[in-house]
Structures are given as structure tokens and as C-alpha cells.
Amino acid sequence: MRIRFRFPPTGTLPEGEAICPYCGGKETVVHQTHVRKIKHHKINEAVVKRLRCKKCKRTFRHYPQGVSQAQQTKTLKAMSVILYILGLSYDSLVSFFFALDTPLSKGTLWNNMQDAGEKAHFLRKKFLQGKIKICGLDTTIYKVKGKEEIVLLLSDILLGKTIEVEVIENRKAFTLKRKLTSIFNQLGVEVVVTDDAEEMEALTKHNPLVKRQLCLTHLKKATSIRIKKLEKETRKKLLKENNEKLNILLKDLKRIRKLMDDLPPNLGENLKEIHLRYKDAPFPKRGEKASVFYQMRLFTLRLWQRNHDILHFRKYGIDGTNNTTERLIGLNGKIRYKSMRGFKSKSSLNNFLQTTSFLWDKKQEVDEVDLSCVS
Ligand SMILES: [Zn+2]
Known part of the structure; x- marks a missing residue:
């Protein structure tokens, strides 16, 4: 970069x-x-x-x-903001400006960062007053005073820009709903791309106008692991007993793998047909391990139920992954985060995130950052 x-x-x-x-x-x-x-x-x-x-x-x-x-001039203010974002601590900044014969106090430097954060937030809101149909949602962890804090990032998938980045109390469905419902309405969001977590599933239940697209990278990875595990167990069983049903199960697993690769428009019908073969597999008795047939029953049911959250990407012409959001999370925070032990307060973290994400967003390839806007 x-x-x-x-x-x-x-x-x-x-x-x-x-x-x-x-x-x-x-x-x-x-x-x-x-x-x-x-x-x-x-x-x-x-x-x-x-x-x-x-x-x-x-x-x-x-x-x-x-x-x-x-x-302080705007030039100096902008210098302090960018040096902080690039990883210098407030103490190092004090030394830096002292060496330039333009001493700035720690308090001034801190204020510069808070100002920049607030301005960036304001400018982003103004910038986003248009409609955004498709967004990606993900969370990540930051440390504030040694304590883990959850940061939510909402991205514009098509433009690869950050819509919202903020510290939230937790990742529970209720918190997400409270934070996001008004944003979704304001922007006119129709599809939100998320990972597999249940709280994300709950989020769209509370927002009936918003459809959820399961991130296909997550989905394919999780499905592939599950298929491999089931195949291994089934093959092992086949060595002990020659049961035709086990061979059918192996064929079904192969078919699910193909379905996940192709994601055909009639995915739901295919998954239903497979699931119905296992729907009567009995619950494991107490102390007994679940049979491969019962595992297959749960696996295919879950996939079939979420079939609606898998295929939206076709209609909206997106790749169906949340890679954009993940890339932005990396770009926004981790560069500086790596070089420091953590933030001292939630508001510092918030303002830092607002500023970096705004500046990086201004140029997608980050080859030029104009600092006039936040200084
Ligand atoms: Zn006048």
C-alpha cells in the first residue's frame, strides 16, 4: 500500500x-x-x-x-492527526513537535484527534445521504485499558467504503437491532451481508424489509468442514457394516458439496429433497453418540432453512462474500492497532476509527489522503 x-x-x-x-x-x-x-x-x-x-x-x-x-496552524494540526494514525503515541508527538520548534501540548494533540474524529463522522453522514442498497456487517475486537471492546463496521459493499464504525456494548441481537434499524431505514438498505452467527440472523427478523445474505466464504468453509467430517465417519462405519444407506449418505454429501459450489437457483428444492431422506433419523439415546444419519438430518435441515439467505447475491449482482467489510476492518484499525497496546478510552477509540475510516475511504486505493477536511 x-x-x-x-x-x-x-x-x-x-x-x-x-x-x-x-x-x-x-x-x-x-x-x-x-x-x-x-x-x-x-x-x-x-x-x-x-x-x-x-x-x-x-x-x-x-x-x-x-x-x-x-x-497552531491547520498544517500542523493535520500533521499531528496523520502521525497519530500512523502509530505515534501522544508522548512521541510531543517530542516530535518540540523538535520542530513548534511545541504542542498533549492536551492540544488529544483535542486534535477528537476534533478530527467528530468532523470525519459528520462528513461521512453528509456524504451518505444517498441510497445504499447493499451493505456488509461485521464486528471485531479492540482493547481499551486491557479490556476487550467490540467494534461494529458497516460497509457499502459496492463502493468498498465504510458506512459506520462504532464501539458497541455487545454483539447481542438487541444491541445490533437498536444500532442498525434507523441506519438501515435512513440509507434504504435492502440486503445486508453477514457471517453465520445467530444474532445476525435475528437482526433481519427485526427488520423485515432487509434481507440477509450469508457470506459465501464463511458458508462454504463451514459446510466443507462439516462434509469432510461426516464423510470420514461414514467411511469408517462402512468398513464395519455394509449398509446401503451409508453409501447413499456419501452420495448425498457429494451432492451437497456440488450444490455449494454451484449454488443453483433451485438450491432449496435440492436441499429439501436430501433432507427428507433423513428427517426420521432417531434422536440419539441418552449417553449415545449421534448417528451419522441423525447428524445428516440436522445438517441438511439447517442448510435448507437458510437457503433463503444464500441466493440473494444473484439478484443484486454481488459476489455474496463479506470480504469488503473484512478488508475495511483491517485497513481502518489494525494498522495503528498493531503498534500500540490499546486505547485509553472508548471515545478515543471511536474518534480514531472515525478519522481513519473516513480518510482511507476518500481514496479507495489510499494513494492520497487530503487532510484539509478534518483539520
Ligand atoms: Zn455584515
């Missing part, structure tokens, strides 16, 4: 047309001019003009580019 940054520039003189922030008036007269000290790695001073609006008679300041009422 190649990353190129574009930092907001800093000027020394106010440029361009000054517009009155009170009435929008464009005609002004210079009321006062003064030179003020600024924190920038190359420039020490900037000229600030105090203008009087001819229309409403009020005065306001006209700053050079990148300069504000704060001492």
Missing part, C-alpha cells in the same frame, strides 16, 4: 474575498491589521486583518489560509 498525503497549506497574508460571517456582505473596509505569532514548522508569523462590514457595520477577522484563532 502506498500512501501520499496532501496537507492543508498555510499562508502569511489573508487572501481572496472576505465575506461577512454575520450578513454575507462582501464590501468591507480594513479596520485593523496586526501580525500574530503562529505555530508552523516554517512560518512564524501571519498577518490578520480586522475588517468592518459596510452593510451591517460589524467587524470580523480575515485570516490567511490555514490560520485561525488557534495558535
